[in-house]
Amino acid sequence: xxxxxxxxxxxxxxxxxxxxxxxxxxxxxxxxxxxxxxxxxxxxxxxxxxxxxxxxxxxxxxxxxxxxxxxxxxxxxxxxxxxxxxxxxxxxxxxxxxxxxxxxxxxxxxxxxxxxxxxxxxxxxxxxxxxxxxxxxxxxxxxxxxxxxxxxxxxxxxxxxxxxxxxxxxxxxxxxxxxxxxxxxxxxxxxxxxxxxxxxxxxxxxxxxxxxxxxxxxxxxxxxxxxxxxxxxxxxxxxxxxxxxxx
Numbered sequence: 150x151x152x153x154x155x156x157x158x159x160x161x162x163x164x165x166x167x168x169x170x171x172x173x174x175x176x177x178x179x180x181x182x183x184x185x186x187x188x189x190x191x192x193x194x195x196x197x198x199x200x201x202x203x204x205x206x207x208x209x210x211x212x213x214x215x216x217x218x219x220x221x222x223x224x225x226x227x228x229x230x231x232x233x234x235x236x237x238x239x240x241x242x243x244x245x246x247x248x249x250x251x252x253x254x255x256x257x258x259x260x261x262x263x264x265x266x267x268x269x270x271x272x273x274x275x276x277x278x279x280x281x282x283x284x285x286x287x288x289x290x291x292x293x294x295x296x297x298x299x300x301x302x303x304x305x306x307x308x309x310x311x312x313x314x315x316x317x318x319x320x321x322x323x324x325x326x327x328x329x330x331x332x333x334x335x336x337x338x339x340x341x342x343x344x345x346x347x348x349x350x351x352x353x354x355x356x357x358x359x360x361x362x363x364x365x366x367x368x369x370x371x372x373x374x375x376x377x378x379x380x381x382x383x384x385x386x387x388x389x390x391x392x393x394x395x396x
C-alpha cells in the first residue's frame with residue numbers, strides 16, 4: 150500500500166466517481182483521467198490491476214444503458230486486433246520497470262490530449278473508404294493502450310467517427326467493445342501477476358460510488374456545458390501526463 154493512506158483513499162474515491170461519471174454520459178475524456186491520476190499515488194503496475202475490476206463493474210451499467218443498440222459487425226472487426234494489442238501490452242508490462250510504465254502511461258495520456266485537440270479536424274476529414282483491416286489496426290492500437298493504461302479510446306473513437314454512425318450506436322458500440330476488451334485482459338493480467346486483491350478489498354467500500362456517479366453523470370450530461378467541461382478536462386489530462394513523465 151502507498152505510504153499515505155489518506156491520500157490513497159481520497160484519490161481512489163475520486164477515481165471511482167470519475168469512472169462512474171464517464172460511464173454515465175460525460176464521455177471517455179473524463180474516464181481517461183482515472184489511470185494517470187491513480188498512478189500519481191501508487192506504482193503504475195499496481196494501478197493497472199487495481200482499476201480493471203472497477204472498470205468491469207462500471208461496464209455493466211454502460212451495457213445496460215445501451216443494450217443491443219450497438220453495431221456488432223464493427224465490434225467483430227475490432228476484437229481480433231484488440232487481442233493482439235493486449236498480448237503486446239502485457240509483454241511490455243511484464244518487462245518494463247515501474248518508472249518506465251509510469252512514463253508510458255503519461256505519454257499515452259498526452260497523446261489522448263492531442264487527439265482531443267484534433268478531434269474536430271478528424272470529423273471534417275474527406276471521404277473515407279472503409280476497409281476491414283482498418284478495424285484490425287484500430288483494435289490493435291486500442292488493445293495495447295488499454296492494457297497498458299486503460300486509455301484505448303482515441304483509436305476507437307477515430308475509427309467509429311469515420312463510420313458515420315448515429316450517436317446512440319456510436320456510444321453503444323464503444324461501450325460493448327470496451328466491456329469485452331476488459332474481460333479479454335483478465336487472463337493476461339492474472340498471468341502477469343497484476344491483480345492485488347488485498348488492495349482491491351481495501352476499496353470495496355467505495356464501490357457504491359459507481360452507481361451513484363453513473364446516475365449523476367446521466368443527470369449532468371444534459372445540463373453541463375460540454376465545451377467548457379472538455380476544455381477543463383483536457384488541461385487536467387495534459388498536466389497529469391506531464392507530472393507522470395517528468396516527476
